[in-house]
Amino acid sequence: MKITLLLVGLTVMPGFGNHRILMNRIGASGAELFIANADGSGERKLLNTSGFDYNASFSADGKWIVFTSERNGSSDIYRVQVDGSGLERLTDDPAYDDQASLSADGRQLAFVSSRGSGSNDIWVLDLKTRRTRNLTDAPGGDYRPSWSPDGKWIAFSSDRDTKIQYAAGRWEHLHPVSLYIIQAEGRGLRRLTAAGKFAGSPKWSPDAKRIVFYEMSVEDTWPARGGGAANIVSQIISVDVATGKREEHTSGAGLKVSPQFLDAERIGYLVKAGPHPGLAFTMGEQGTAGEMRCPAWSPDGKQVVYQKLSFSRRPQNQALFSTNADFDLVYSEIFPAFSHEGKLVVSDRAGFQNNESALAVMDADGQNAKRIFHEDGGMAFASEWSPDERWIVFGVGSFFIPRGKPARVMMVRSDGSESRELTHGPLNSGFPSWSPDGKRIVYRVWSDSEHGLRILNPEDGVVTKLTEDYDNFPSWSPAGDRIAFTSFRNNDFDVYTIRPDGTGLKQLTTTPGNDGHSVWSPDGKYLLFSSSRFGFKDEAPLYDRIPQPYGELFVMKVDGSEQRPLTDNTWEDATPAWQPQSPRNGR
Incomplete structure (x- = not known):
């Protein structure tokens, strides 16, 4: 399927756009x-x-x-x-x-x-x-x-x-x-x-x-x-x-x-x-x-x-090429997430094997990095700040096939002084996201017999079922009225939103292939996501160490309209984060 591109404000090198996006790139450095x-x-x-x-x-x-x-x-x-x-x-x-x-x-x-x-x-x-x-x-x-x-x-x-x-x-x-x-x-x-x-x-x-x-x-x-x-x-x-x-x-x-x-x-x-x-x-x-x-x-x-x-490690916040002058793109370790005041947490893989990582907190510019959590043999993955910035929720364990011991949802104080386990049992649980009021956490579960999104009350541990399909990467909107997520329905991965009470399911992407890793803009008007709709850029066997080289970064309005690419290259681009404007980070 051919797709006409909507490219706005083309530029040659990253400049000083209105929005700053952190993203991970898998590929040669x-x-x-x-x-x-x-x-x-x-x-x-x-x-x-x-x-x-x-x-x-x-x-x-x-x-x-x-x-x-x-x-x-x-x-x-x-x-x-x-x-x-x-x-x-x-x-x-x-x-x-x-x-x-x-x-x-x-x-x-x-x-x-x-x-x-x-x-x-x-x-x-x-x-x-x-x-x-x-x-x-x-x-x-x-x-x-x-x-x-x-x-x-x-x-x-x-x-x-x-x-x-x-x-x-x-x-x-x-x-x-x-x-x-x-x-x-x-x-x-x-x-x-x-x-x-x-x-x-x-x-x-x-x-x-x-x-x-x-x-x-x-x-x-x-x-x-x-x-x-x-x-x-x-x-x-x-x-x-x-x-x-x-x-x-x-x-x-x-x-x-x-x-x-x-x-x-x-x-x-x-x-x-x-x-x-x-x-x-x-x-x-x-x-x-x-x-x-x-x-x-x-x-x-x-x-x-x-x-x-x-394939040496890229420096945190290295400038990357953007096809849209309104967006500055910079490299980050996987699954970056900002607090409201602009502090950054990432999954830090430096010094570990492929299936192991730690959580690291740092300033928005990548300085003053500090590891706050690590578990031997586990990936500390897909973290998010609590609204009061005192806690960080995340998944830890095995997430990639073959999945080993079940992953759990945990939370750790932002200074690393205390951690708590929020889920237990045989289900592989991860990719959590806080509600804006800090009273609930949505996350995904996976097993051979059970899938979907769950909502957890961290105070009393009560869990309610939101969906039961092959759903992943939930992200709570800043207003608290919608949850964006990726779902494999109709033999395709697409981005959806749903109300926290389980009503109002809406499909936002419809192109063949993988659409996923969606995150909200700080004002709740846009969603960033990665997409495979452009297909491979080269013959697959010629790539090295790139699982999904067709992954490009896109932005769209929250109703699914005005879908626009931000990258167009031969690498795998994914797990974006939208940097908020705040006095602390100067944006």
Whole structure:
């Protein structure tokens, strides 16, 4: 489904907007390009200064490298000579531009962009006139364009004509992708691979008769981007464009991606995960081992360019790019929450394993941080201040599948001096939110047989049932008259509101996919939420450590109208908090 974007007040970098939003981003904290001999030996940095650069490829004459960079905020396309000189920006749009491929004559650039709709299409840029045109313009996401050597065709991968599929027993999406070719003028669209398998990253043979790609099961596109990648198997395949005849070039273990013909017979590719991660070749030889990503070889097969990612901890309150000038976006640890006076609490994961975190309280600017609660083996998660700011309510335990010991709702004094357990028993309880008068707490419960939202009186421990569906992330409105939450109804995750007495259920979002993590603005007029409606920005198996890379941040009025995106990128953006204006924080 195509969605027309309502982008108001576009800006290039975060400025001084009317609203300041804290949000968590799951993804690389840095990306740098390297160029090396074809086997990965003799590696050197492509550029003297890194600007968060990735997804590079060579021009047909081998003199230029085009790549994506976030050095000026949004992701845009640049080019540079192979010696690192002559850096030039080719696109300048607040939308997502990525995965560029130059035509054989060097006059046109095919690239992926979310311009206009939010989901990926293949666009073509005339490098002389700087005019752009949408080549594919169809529902769904298109990825990884590749020009044929004669310049007549563009091959690409696409999830068009597919429905959202969830990983078994989970909320993350699978990615059914097939290969297509289209004439450079936009005619003659043809599908090359059948449904039911994932096929990605097409590249042409030197004689333009074959296309090489990597193939795997659709079900494996979820673990391939997470902790299970080492157990995933894919193979390198080529197909005859005229006859459809397939040839399998690899066998055995390993997640093999990013193939490319180096000559008529030899193909280079990356083993992303498995027994021998690194560069490899179909003639049997192994290249340099390592965690390089998205390699692209020069036309003569003598050089390779690739990126290396870093996942160091981002600093609290690091400025992030916003597509809307009315909103300043800054990074935060997960589930930030503000008190009325502007104090901040977050789930602090520094120094812990994946399924463990503490609660930390700090000033709005991230200074004077103090850990106030930690439990060995548990995640202190999704906290919220009491209206009088004396207490913080939160969940602690196991929240992610497989869930271990049941999570409980607890409260701790804001200075960490005292804690109390509010729920007990076998139900997994968490994601609590205070009523504005401080007399009730809404939270979610989960088990194999029981779901929904519950309302707790913290004074006497009395619990009442609000809902009994697959509901989560409740958030009490500042006025106390509504509770926003995420619900899986009609085989889709959407944002709803309901009155605290259980009446007046209202569905606010209706787009396919995941809409969730909703939080109220301090004045109660708007809701922030994350959404997957734009879909994947790249082929799912090419991601690292990003469970839901389709997650973007949105804002809407509390009646569900005027839904607008605040982010448009290749990362996972979620768990926002709206900073209140107060004398203490100066906003």
